Amino acid sequence: MTTYDDALAKFEPVFGLETHVELGTASKMFCGCSTTFGAAPNTHTCPTCLGLPGSLPVTNAMAIESTIRIGLALHCTIASWCRFARKNYFYPDMPKNFQISQYDEPLCTDGYLDVEINGEVVRVGIERVHLEEDTGKSLHVGGSTGRIHGATHSLVDYNRAGIPLVEIVTKPVPATGALAPEVARAYVTELRETLRALDVSDVRMEEGSLRCDVNLSLNAIGAAEWGTRSETKNVNSLRSVERAVRSEIERQADVLSSGGRVKQETRHFHEDSGLSTSGRSKEQAEDYRYFPEPDLVPIAPSADWVEALRAALPELPFDRRRRLRDEWGISVLDMQSALNAGAVNSIEATVALGVAARDAFKWWMGELARQANERGVEVGELPITPAHVACIVALVDAGTLNDKLARQVLDAVVAGEGDPDAVVAARGLAVVSDDGALGQAIDAAIAADPDVAQKVRDGKIAAAGALVGAVMKATQGQADAARVRELVLERLTSV
Amino acid sequence: MGDLTRLTAAQTAAVVASGEASAVDVTRAHLERIDTVDTSVHAFLHVDVEGALTAAANVDAKRAAGEHLGALAGVPLALKDVLTMNGVPTTCGSKILEGWRPPYDSTVVRKLREADVVIVGKTNMDEFAMGSSTENSAYGVTRNPWDLNRIPGGSSGGSSAAVAGFEAPLAIGTDTGGSIRQPAAVTGIVGVKPTYGAVSRYGLIAFSSSLDQAGPFARTVFDAALLHAAIAGHDPLDSTSIDAPVPDVVAAAQHADVRGLRVGVVRELNGAGYDAGVRQRFSEAVDLLAELGASVGEVSCPHFDYAMPAYYLIAPSECSSNLARFDAMRFGLRIGDDGAHSAEEVMALTRAAGFGAEVKRRIMLGTYALSSGYYDAYYGSAQKVRTLITRDFAAAFENFDVLVSPTTPTTAFPIGERTDDPLKMYLADLDTIPSNLAGNAAMSLPCGLSPDDGLPVGFQVMAPAMADDRLYRVGAALEAALNDRWGAPLIDQAPAL
Numbered sequence: 001m002t003t004y005d006d007a008l009a010k011f012e013p014v015f016g017l018e019t020h021v022e023l024g025t026a027s028k029m030f031c032g033c034s035t036t037f038g039a040a041p042n043t044h045t046c047p048t049c050l051g052l053p054g055s056l057p058v059t060n061a062m063a064i065e066s067t068i069r070i071g072l073a074l075h076c077t078i079a080s081w082c083r084f085a086r087k088n089y090f091y092p093d094m095p096k097n098f099q100i101s102q103y104d105e106p107l108c109t110d111g112y113l114d115v116e117i118n119g120e121v122v123r124v125g126i127e128r129v130h131l132e133e134d135t136g137k138s139l140h141v142g143g144s145t146g147r148i149h150g151a152t153h154s155l156v157d158y159n160r161a162g163i164p165l166v167e168i169v170t171k172p173v174p175a176t177g178a179l180a181p182e183v184a185r186a187y188v189t190e191l192r193e194t195l196r197a198l199d200v201s202d203v204r205m206e207e208g209s210l211r212c213d214v215n216l217s218l219n220a221i222g223a224a225e226w227g228t229r230s231e232t233k234n235v236n237s238l239r240s241v242e243r244a245v246r247s248e249i250e251r252q253a254d255v256l257s258s259g260g261r262v263k264q265e266t267r268h269f270h271e272d273s274g275l276s277t278s279g280r281s282k283e284q285a286e287d288y289r290y291f292p293e294p295d296l297v298p299i300a301p302s303a304d305w306v307e308a309l310r311a312a313l314p315e316l317p318f319d320r321r322r323r324l325r326d327e328w329g330i331s332v333l334d335m336q337s338a339l340n341a342g343a344v345n346s347i348e349a350t351v352a353l354g355v356a357a358r359d360a361f362k363w364w365m366g367e368l369a370r371q372a373n374e375r376g377v378e379v380g381e382l383p384i385t386p387a388h389v390a391c392i393v394a395l396v397d398a399g400t401l402n403d404k405l406a407r408q409v410l411d412a413v414v415a416g417e418g419d420p421d422a423v424v425a426a427r428g429l430a431v432v433s434d435d436g437a438l439g440q441a442i443d444a445a446i447a448a449d450p451d452v453a454q455k456v457r458d459g460k461i462a463a464a465g466a467l468v469g470a471v472m473k474a475t476q477g478q479a480d481a482a483r484v485r486e487l488v489l490e491r492l493t494s495v
Numbered sequence: 496m497g498d499l500t501r502l503t504a505a506q507t508a509a510v511v512a513s514g515e516a517s518a519v520d521v522t523r524a525h526l527e528r529i530d531t532v533d534t535s536v537h538a539f540l541h542v543d544v545e546g547a548l549t550a551a552a553n554v555d556a557k558r559a560a561g562e563h564l565g566a567l568a569g570v571p572l573a574l575k576d577v578l579t580m581n582g583v584p585t586t587c588g589s590k591i592l593e594g595w596r597p598p599y600d601s602t603v604v605r606k607l608r609e610a611d612v613v614i615v616g617k618t619n620m621d622e623f624a625m626g627s628s629t630e631n632s633a634y635g636v637t638r639n640p641w642d643l644n645r646i647p648g649g650s651s652g653g654s655s656a657a658v659a660g661f662e663a664p665l666a667i668g669t670d671t672g673g674s675i676r677q678p679a680a681v682t683g684i685v686g687v688k689p690t691y692g693a694v695s696r697y698g699l700i701a702f703s704s705s706l707d708q709a710g711p712f713a714r715t716v717f718d719a720a721l722l723h724a725a726i727a728g729h730d731p732l733d734s735t736s737i738d739a740p741v742p743d744v745v746a747a748a749q750h751a752d753v754r755g756l757r758v759g760v761v762r763e764l765n766g767a768g769y770d771a772g773v774r775q776r777f778s779e780a781v782d783l784l785a786e787l788g789a790s791v792g793e794v795s796c797p798h799f800d801y802a803m804p805a806y807y808l809i810a811p812s813e814c815s816s817n818l819a820r821f822d823a824m825r826f827g828l829r830i831g832d833d834g835a836h837s838a839e840e841v842m843a844l845t846r847a848a849g850f851g852a853e854v855k856r857r858i859m860l861g862t863y864a865l866s867s868g869y870y871d872a873y874y875g876s877a878q879k880v881r882t883l884i885t886r887d888f889a890a891a892f893e894n895f896d897v898l899v900s901p902t903t904p905t906t907a908f909p910i911g912e913r914t915d916d917p918l919k920m921y922l923a924d925l926d927t928i929p930s931n932l933a934g935n936a937a938m939s940l941p942c943g944l945s946p947d948d949g950l951p952v953g954f955q956v957m958a959p960a961m962a963d964d965r966l967y968r969v970g971a972a973l974e975a976a977l978n979d980r981w982g983a984p985l986i987d988q989a990p991a992l
Binding site for chain 1: 578579585587592595597598599601696697698699700701703704705731732733734735812813815816819820821822824825826838839842862865866867870874
């Protein structure tokens with residue numbers, strides 16, 4: 001077996017990604033059926049998405065709008081006139097035995113998406129963004145693997161058939177070397193964040209609303225031509241994107257190193273093993289007999305409309321992260337960890353409530369990140385709001401809470417005991433800051449331990465710690481230790 | 496009341512509205528007529544006795560309640576079996592759809608119901624509308640009421656025969672390359688292909704999406720106008736449906752005046768290959784238009800000569816894709832579902848058994864024409880020809896308001912004469928195809944019986960897109976003048992069945 005390092009010592013990988021994104025429109029691409037995930041099989045269907053004889057497609061205008069917005073966010077050129085095309089092939093979960101897609105006239109072309117790897121910007125070129133309809137879903141029953149081989153029969157659910165699908169195809173990404181797997185993952189991550197910011201899809205990879213195919217080839221370092229590429233399908237998590245690129249680099253390097261030839265083929269990635277297996281060969285290319293879809297009129301977005309959509313685009317995640325990093329004064333790495341923890345929105349909202357960025361970052365990325373991690377959720381999903389955090393920070397600033405108490409309040413809020421003020425009141429957690437009440441406790445402590453008190457009087461300031469500890473114990477930790485120390489020293493020294 | 500089946504649609508609607516006859520009486524009369532003659536004509540694949548009587552009873556109830564009735568209330572209609580009707584068998588003349596009952600109404604059917612029309616049944620057709628004689632039906636041939644040994648035209652031959660045979664005063668057909676006009680011509684009735692996009696295709700089972708258009712059959716131009724008006728109009732369920740007001744075809748059919756109208760005789764649609772009798776009756780009708788005050792001239796449309804080859808690339812290409820959905824998975828015939836065959840094999844076995852020879856021929860032609868490496872030479876070139884033909888029309892319509900030609904080069908040919916010679920069969924649509932390729936409107940109306948064989952000859956009028964009203968203006972004028980000359984409508988000369 002060729003190791004990853006050996007592979008990279010000899011070969012240069014070139015990869016490309018095809019990403020399919022299910023749009024979050026309320027209705028399907030060419031009919032009025034619902035797109036809601038998880039309904040009983042074949043309940044979200046009608047003559048059109050079942051491909052019944054005589055039915056006709058009607059384009060979902062919202063899907064066109066979403067696709068144009070995606071194209072604009074990816075810095076693409078938007079076609080002023082383009083058509084849908086029919087992609088003809090037979091499969092039981094394809095209701096019409098052709099897919100309405102786009103062929104040589106995609107809606108968006110020639111853009112890019114910038115991603116950051118360790119603070120370095122890598123620009124990934126976008127070849128095209130086009131719109132098509134999803135197929136139904138086949139369920140193969142009776143076999144041990146759930147795959148078609150060995151199955152006794154198959155069931156087809158057409159609920160997914162006709163859901164609008166955007167295909168985003170990158171240009172080949174060369175010259176990333178050993179970083180190729182990371183760049184691939186960063187690209188999909190950035191794309192997902194961008195789609196989320198556009199609010200065009202729920203981009204849930206586990207539900208299949210964002211799916212990736214990885215194209216990859218290797219060439220000898222310095223070679224003028226790229227090698228033969230494989231296409232790995234079924235790469236359906238961020239981690240898998242990284243693993244699929246890495247394992248395909250190793251596999252192809254193995255083939256090439258032993259004098260073999262990489263086959264142009266479709267491969268299937270397996271989540272469990274992190275490896276891929278050979279699918280159908282693409283050497284005899286399938287002929288899809290594309291031709292313009294005669295049942296639909298061309299799409300001709302007006303320049304005014306496109307410009308209005310461009311003007312209304314939200315701030316894109318890449319730009320936003322740079323801005324927030326500057327505003328918050330944090331490092332690239334800190335921003336990266338905030339992003340990974342899903343905490344950026346929460347931090348931003350907390351800062352917007354007047355909290356110092358340093359404090360907001362500290363709470364969300366400290367105690368709350370730890371709790372989220374324990375629960376296996378993103379920070380933003382914890383049952384605590386930016387307003388709660390802002391309230392706790394304000395209580396600390398006012399001296400009502402110290403750090404330790406604040407943490408307890410935070411835990412109580414997350415545990416569902418109410419908002420911070422309610423928790424403080426219910427648990428009686430406020431710092432004892434009334435000097436009168438503290439004074440009595442301090443006097444009692446001094447009276448209880450005259451030897452220690454004498455040492456302090458004699459100038460052994462460090463001995464005051466024992467008295468402070470006694471006071472803290474007497475007040476059940478609700479006093480501000482620094483203030484206690486001040487008051488002890490005030491009494492025992494002539495300062 | 497006399498024989499209710501001999502009335503025009505307009506007369507039928509009038510007697511129903513006035514109460515002289517009930518819609519149920521009218522429907523029963525037609526069902527009886529169908530019972531009597533359809534064993535020999537075989538216009539219908541399915542007669543919906545119960546549905547028709549229910550619809551008729553509803554019309555009578557509405558009338559009794561003083562509710563508003565549509566312009567064609569209570570008028571029986573025969574529907575080509577290519578349009579879906581909720582719960583009623585729809586086969587497209589194919590074994591592959593035997594027993595299928597669609598779960599929805601086509602827009603045409605919805606509009607007919609809204610107009611209180613009584614749909615009496617589904618009519619025979621060439622399988623998936625591919626043919627010019629109705630001999631390609633998987634359910635047997637339909638016979639021409641003028642001569643039972645001859646074809647009724649196609650692909651809408653069941654609809655034309657039903658109207659010519661007085662089994663219904665109205666019928667719906669579809670016209671992809673002439674499938675309304677040619678059957679109308681050879682059965683001596685009126686048939687109209689409206690502008691592409693004027694009548695919704697929703698629920699029309701596609702043969703060639705960019706060419707298919709549903710339209711009316713009737714025994715008079717005015718009846719055709721009433722039906723045209725009832726089914727036309729924008730439909731949000733059909734993207735290619737035109738969102739513009741429908742030309743007032745009914746008013747045009749009542750404005751039988753061609754004075755000053757410029758009529759262009761298309762040079763390419765005449766001459767060698769046309770029956771002498773067809774040419775004679777056509778030219779007499781052209782002379783008659785001139786007598787009525789039209790200014791008649793000749794016009795050349797040079798690219799019409801390439802219409803046929805272009806059509807036989809575009810239509811099969813689209814059909815090869817449109818018919819892919821007939822795969823045994825969700826509806827219709829299923830062969831080989833015995834656990835021993837894969838899904839792919841079940842699809843192949845079903846299609847082998849379910850499609851007829853002509854359908855297979857066109858699927859193969861189209862699959863080849865669209866395949867990689869041939870697309871530009873075939874489908875691509877055909878689309879260019881289509882553009883050139885559209886330009887020929889545009890140029891001709893700069894100088895003429897309407898163009899005219901014979902509807903088809905011959906009268907009805909004998910059953911079986913052309914079944915072994917597809918190319919000869921295809922020639923029946925020589926004159927009608929250009930209007931489909933351009934998306935224009937066109938009509939066929941009878942212009943007499945051929946002196947050669949005593950069979951009807953069709954006269955074709957062609958108008959620009961969305962100028963369908965011109966067809967009716969010319970058609971109504973010519974029909975009135977011809978009826979004057981004959982002393983009665985031509986259809987009255989048809990033999991009793």
